[in-house]
Amino acid sequence: MEAIEDDAAIVAVVKAGGESAYRTLVERHGRNVFRLAFRMTQNEQDAEDVVQETFLRAYRNIGSFRVESSFGTWLYRIAANCSLDFVRARERRRTNPMPETDVFPAPHPEPERLAYSGELRDRIASALGELSPMERAAFSLRHFDGLSIDEISRRLGPSGGAIKNSIFRAATKLRQALEPVLSGATR
Amino acid sequence: MKHLKEEQLVLHYYGEGEDPAGITAHLMDCEDCRQAFARFESVLNAVAEEPLPERDEAYGAEVWRRLAPRLPETVKPEWSFFPRWSWAPAMTAAVALLVTVAFFAGRASNERRVPPAVASASPAERERVLLIAVGDHLDRSQVMLMEIVNARGGRALDMSDGRAAAEDLLDANRLYRQTAASSGDETVTSMLDELERVLLEIAHSPDALSRKDLDGLRERLEAKGILFKVRVAGTRIRDRERGEASAPKNNL
Numbered sequence: 220m221e222a223i224e225d226d227a228a229i230v231a232v233v234k235a236g237g238e239s240a241y242r243t244l245v246e247r248h249g250r251n252v253f254r255l256a257f258r259m260t261q262n263e264q265d266a267e268d269v270v271q272e273t274f275l276r277a278y279r280n281i282g283s284f285r286v287e288s289s290f291g292t293w294l295y296r297i298a299a300n301c302s303l304d305f306v307r308a309r310e311r312r313r314t315n316p317m318p319e320t321d322v323f324p325a326p327h328p329e330p331e332r333l334a335y336s337g338e339l340r341d342r343i344a345s346a347l348g349e350l351s352p353m354e355r356a357a358f359s360l361r362h363f364d365g366l367s368i369d370e371i372s373r374r375l376g377p378s379g380g381a382i383k384n385s386i387f388r389a390a391t392k393l394r395q396a397l398e399p400v401l402s403g404a405t406r
Numbered sequence: 407m408k409h410l411k412e413e414q415l416v417l418h419y420y421g422e423g424e425d426p427a428g429i430t431a432h433l434m435d436c437e438d439c440r441q442a443f444a445r446f447e448s449v450l451n452a453v454a455e456e457p458l459p460e461r462d463e464a465y466g467a468e469v470w471r472r473l474a475p476r477l478p479e480t481v482k483p484e485w486s487f488f489p490r491w492s493w494a495p496a497m498t499a500a501v502a503l504l505v506t507v508a509f510f511a512g513r514a515s516n517e518r519r520v521p522p523a524v525a526s527a528s529p530a531e532r533e534r535v536l537l538i539a540v541g542d543h544l545d546r547s548q549v550m551l552m553e554i555v556n557a558r559g560g561r562a563l564d565m566s567d568g569r570a571a572a573e574d575l576l577d578a579n580r581l582y583r584q585t586a587a588s589s590g591d592e593t594v595t596s597m598l599d600e601l602e603r604v605l606l607e608i609a610h611s612p613d614a615l616s617r618k619d620l621d622g623l624r625e626r627l628e629a630k631g632i633l634f635k636v637r638v639a640g641t642r643i644r645d646r647e648r649g650e651a652s653a654p655k656n657n658l
């Protein structure tokens with residue numbers, strides 16, 4: 220709560236022309252913006268570019284930020300849009316775009332060759348990698364960060380219903396990908 | 407019996423479903439749904455660690471290092487040490503006029519010297535203009551102080567712009583301090599009093615501050631905690647200003 224009020228005070232200074240005050244906001248929110256950007260782009264370099272672009276866009280548009288709202292939430296919304304722009308641009312560059320409705324192509328390994336922890340971790344990483352950026356972001360914010368659907372909706376943009384849908388699709392895809400691995404490993 | 411949809415099971419797992427009590431009751435009664443829920447549960451419980459590249463505490467500073475050179479060109483045509491406030495003198499003049507109006511209104515209410523538009527302003531409206539002006543004054547003072555505190559590089563700091571800015575702020579500060587004092591607001595008066603001494607020191611600084619002078623000034627600013635006080639007072643006044651817009655309250 221204190222940090223939010225403090226952010227608002229700093230934003231007021233930035234709005235008034237204090238560029239160096241912006242440094243505090245960048246230092247405070249940099250890591251969280253990176254996390255969101257990586258979750259959505261699944262690529263470290265793209266995530267770094269998104270972080271830069273997000274803070275540039277936020278700076279240019281700081282005049283439209285209303286002090287009553289949370290700066291963090293406003294910033295993450297920009298980061299989410301920015302990440303989607305990056306992913307779309309990347310998809311366009313690909314000669315062979317990914318199909319919209321993809322079934323998991325990964326072959327199931329033989330249960331006996333499965334080293335549980337390492338293999339499972341890799342499987343989780345690749346299953347998460349197969350989700351759409353919005354599914355991954357919504358799922359991660361709910362599953363790993365424990366944010367409510369409402370808060371996720373405020374941060375990412377889509378309605379609560381759309382966020383619920385993304386989380387459900389993510390959970391279903393994860394089950395399809397991981398259930399065979401899990402049942403094999405516990406045998 | 408109607409079974410639960412998978413979407414309901416997933417949302418229930420996250421405590422986000424509608425009618426959680428009804429779902430729990432159904433799960434107790436229905437073996438099929440209980441098994442379906444358990445399948446989701448075991449998969450989601452297994453997803454415990456998130457594959458994320460590490461970024462340490464210093465990351466934000468690194469982001470800033472890359473970002474800073476790109477900022478001025480996107481917003482400002484050129485880097486200016488102190489921002490220009492073209493409308494600030496007009497605001498100060500408006501407040502000076504209001505103070506005069508208040509003075510005449512109290513002393514000789516039937517004199518026709520005051521402009522009708524201002525004279526007809528209600529006390530609440532006048533107070534709101536004052537709050538906006540003082541809030542803005544504190545913002546500007548804060549920006550200037552932060553520029554000094556955050557000045558970087560090994561060279562001396564050119565103070566010619568800073569001095570002029572401090573002089574402008576000083577004039578406004580005196581006016582607001584007197585207004586606050588006459589309306590009996592001790593907190594704001596003493597804060598403005600302290601700010602005035604700092605502004606005075608900056609207004610009388612040499613053309614260029616050496617690294618050593620700058621460090622000295624910065625230490626004095628930090629010891630007084632003036633930046634913090636200004637920021638807090640500014641936030642309070644903004645809050646009051648917002649409250650004032652809906653319901654007129656006590657004086658400045």
Ligand SMILES: [Zn+2]
Pocket residue numbers: 408409410432436437438439440
């Ligand atoms: Zn059932």
